[in-house]
Amino acid sequence: MEKQVSLDLLKQIESGYSLPSLSPVAVQLVEVALDDSSSAENLTALIETDPSLAVRVLKLANSTFFQTRQPTTSLKQAVVKLGYQRLRIMALSLSLRDTFPMGKIGALDYEQFWHTTLYRALIAKSLAAHVRNCYPEEAFIAGLIMEIGLLILFDLRIRQDAEAPPIRLELLEDLISWEKKRYGVDHRQVGEAALKYWRFPDTIVRCQSLYGQAALSQDAPVLAKISELSREFSCLLSQENAAFHTLFQDAEQFLGLDREIINNILMATFDEVQDIADNLSVEVNKERDLMEIMEKANSALSQISDKISAHQEITGTVSLPSFDSLDDRQSIVEHTLQAVAHEIRNPLLALSGFARKLASSVDPDSKGGEYAKIILEEASRLEKALSEMTSENR
Numbered sequence: 001m002e003k004q005v006s007l008d009l010l011k012q013i014e015s016g017y018s019l020p021s022l023s024p025v026a027v028q029l030v031e032v033a034l035d036d037s038s039s040a041e042n043l044t045a046l047i048e049t050d051p052s053l054a055v056r057v058l059k060l061a062n063s064t065f066f067q068t069r070q071p072t073t074s075l076k077q078a079v080v081k082l083g084y085q086r087l088r089i090m091a092l093s094l095s096l097r098d099t100f101p102m103g104k105i106g107a108l109d110y111e112q113f114w115h116t117t118l119y120r121a122l123i124a125k126s127l128a129a130h131v132r133n134c135y136p137e138e139a140f141i142a143g144l145i146m147e148i149g150l151l152i153l154f155d156l157r158i159r160q161d162a163e164a165p166p167i168r169l170e171l172l173e174d175l176i177s178w179e180k181k182r183y184g185v186d187h188r189q190v191g192e193a194a195l196k197y198w199r200f201p202d203t204i205v206r207c208q209s210l211y212g213q214a215a216l217s218q219d220a221p222v223l224a225k226i227s228e229l230s231r232e233f234s235c236l237l238s239q240e241n242a243a244f245h246t247l248f249q250d251a252e253q254f255l256g257l258d259r260e261i262i263n264n265i266l267m268a269t270f271d272e273v274q275d276i277a278d279n280l281s282v283e284v285n286k287e288r289d290l291m292e293i294m295e296k297a298n299s300a301l302s303q304i305s306d307k308i309s310a311h312q313e314i315t316g317t318v319s320l321p322s323f324d325s326l327d328d329r330q331s332i333v334e335h336t337l338q339a340v341a342h343e344i345r346n347p348l349l350a351l352s353g354f355a356r357k358l359a360s361s362v363d364p365d366s367k368g369g370e371y372a373k374i375i376l377e378e379a380s381r382l383e384k385a386l387s388e389m390t391s392e393n394r
Contacts, residue, residue, distance in 0.1 A: 009156070009185060009190075010185060010189060010190070010193045011193075013152070013190060013193040013194055013197065014193045014196055014197055015197065016197050018152075018156055019152065019194055019197060019198075020096075020099040020100070020152070020155070021099070023050065023053065023091075023094075023095040023098065025046060025047065025049055025050040025053055025091070026053070026091045026092055026094070026095035028046055029043065029046055029047070029087070029091045029092075040076055040079045040080050041076070043079045043087065044075050044076045044079050047075060047079070047091075048075060053091065053094065054075055056094060057075065057078050057079070057082070057087070057090070057091075058072065058074075058075055058078050059278075060078070060082070060090065061077070061078035061081050061082055062078075063272075063275045063276060086137050090141070092198055092200070093141055093144055093145055096145060096148060097114065097281065097282075098281070100151050102114070102281075102283070105159065106154075106158070106159055106164065107154075107158060107159075107161075107164040107165060107166050107167050108150075108151075108154050108158070108159075108167045109166075109167070110151075111283055112169075112238065113147070113150070113151070113169060114282045114283075115237070115282060115283065115284060116169060116170070116234050116235075116237060116238055117143070117144055117146075117147065117234075118144070118273065118276065118277055118282050118284065119233075119234040119237060119269060119273065119289075120143040120144075120146070120227075120230045120231055120233075120234035121139075121140045121141070121142075121143035121144035121230070121276075122140065122143075122269045122272055122273055122276065123143070123229075123230040123233045123234060123265060123266075123269055124139040124140055124142060124143035124226050124227055124230035125137065125139050125140035125143070126265040126268055126269060127139065127226045127229060127230060127251070127255060127257070127265065128140075128223075128226050130255070130257055130261055130265075131222060131226070131255050131256070131257070132222075133222055134222045134223055134226060138201070138203065138204065138223065139223060139226050139227070139230075141200075141204065142203075142204045142207055142223055142226075142227050143226075143227055143230050143231075145191075145195070145200070145204070146191070146207065146208070146227055146231070147169060147172075147187065147188075147191065148191050148194065148195070149186075149187035149188055149189070149190035149191025149192070149193075149194060149208070150167070150169070150175075150187040150190075150191070152187070152190050152191070152194055153179065153183070153185070153186075153187040153190045154167075154187075156190075157182075157183050158183075161182070164182075165178075168238075169238070170235040170238050172211055172212070172231065173211065173212050175187075176188060176211070188208050188209065188211065189208075189209075191208045192205055192208035192209060195208065203221065203223055204223070206221065206224070207221070207223055207224045207227050210224040210228070211228060211231075212228070215227065215228035216228055216229075216250070216254050222255075225254050225255060226255070229247075229250055229251055229254065229255065232246075232247050232250060233247055233266070236292075236293055236296050237289055237292055237293070244296050244297060244299075244300040244347070244350070244351065244354075245300065245347035245350040245351060247262070248262050248350040249350075259349065259350050259353045259354075260353065263353050263354050263357040264357070266293070266354070266357075267357055267358075267361045270286050270289070270290055273286050273289075274286050287367075287368060290362070290368055291367070291368060291371065294358065294368065294371050294372065294375060297351055297354055297355065297358075297375055298371075298374075298375050298378070300347060300351055301348075301351055301375065301378050301379060301382060304347060304348055304351075304382055305378070305382060348379070348382055348383060351379055352379040352380070352382075352383055355372065355375045355376040355378075355379040356376060356379075358372040358375065358376070359372045359373060359375075359376045
């Protein structure tokens with residue numbers, strides 16, 4: 001019986017029943033943009049009927065998101081610049097954002113949801129710019145609306161559930177498992193049904209059913225990989241025990257992107273976030289968020305330092321020995337050295353690169369700049385310790 005109720009709910013959503021009402025202009029814009037006979041004048045005239053949307057479209061066309069030299073001074077220029085399909089999806093996304101409230105209601109913190117989602121979208125856009133067969137703007141939209149089903153399911157089921165725990169989007173698979181057990185349906189299924197009704201591109205809709213390892217499998221579409229990896233990176237802002245260095249490893253393994261590119265992406269995200277946040281009416285404090293990322297980096301460095309200290313206690317040394325100083329009778333110590341060096345090398349390289357990028361990208365006299373300098377000094381100290389341990393500077 002419960003399974004049938006869940007199936008009925010999905011069918012209702014696919015038909016538009018129980019879905020939030022979108023802006024009438026956004027709905028019309030979808031129809032006009034899909035009509036091959038439509039012109040830029042048709043779209044411009046339609047957008048002009050919604051002054052708020054017109055202002056935001058023009059602002060978006062002039063934002064750092066599109067990075068063009070010449071300013072866009074008219075709505076028609078903005079329409080041409082954005083393109084019909086991109087404009088259609090952007091209008092839908094803006095309307096979706098406007099449909100839902102802000103603040104904290106019951107188990108869901110809307111502010112945190114949109115805050116994390118915006119970072120995810122920007123990181124997805126930058127990741128897509130470095131890989132083949134994926135449009136950056138499409139990746140941005142995919143990242144922005146990937147968890148939209150959660151807001152819908154919250155309205156339909158979770159809001160009235162007095163036993164619902166605080167929703168933590170960073171624990172996606174745990175959340176989906178809980179939803180299935182509790183309601184017989186999860187928010188990704190709801191999102192897929194809703195996006196089909198709203199006529200989002202199939203490439204974006206398909207990503208709804210792919211998350212976790214399924215999204216990173218060999219056969220998964222590149223957009224699904226990008227969306228999943230951007231989710232991992234956005235969790236740096238909200239997940240206390242986020243494994244900083246594994247994000248770099250995953251980006252290299254699944255997208256072929258090296259540490260330098262990822263560092264550039266992270267810095268570019270902080271450069272762009274305020275502009276886009278204002279356009280979407282999302283509250284963002286990029287200085288505070290940057291400090292949060294630095295805290296994660298510093299915590300990861302502390303863990304590496306603890307591993308080296310633990311090694312010193314095991315070997316009974318005050319300073320780190322090198323492999324060259326070991327004789328044949330010290331095979332156990334050598335094995336320990338090798339294990340420690342292997343465990344900390346990749347995380348340390350990732351964090352050192354990030355620290356250097358930070359130090360070169362922020363104002364050295366600011367609080368963030370001072371903190372970045374401290375992190376860089378600690379990273380350099382640990383690099384030296386690793387080098388001495390493995391005789392890499394012989």
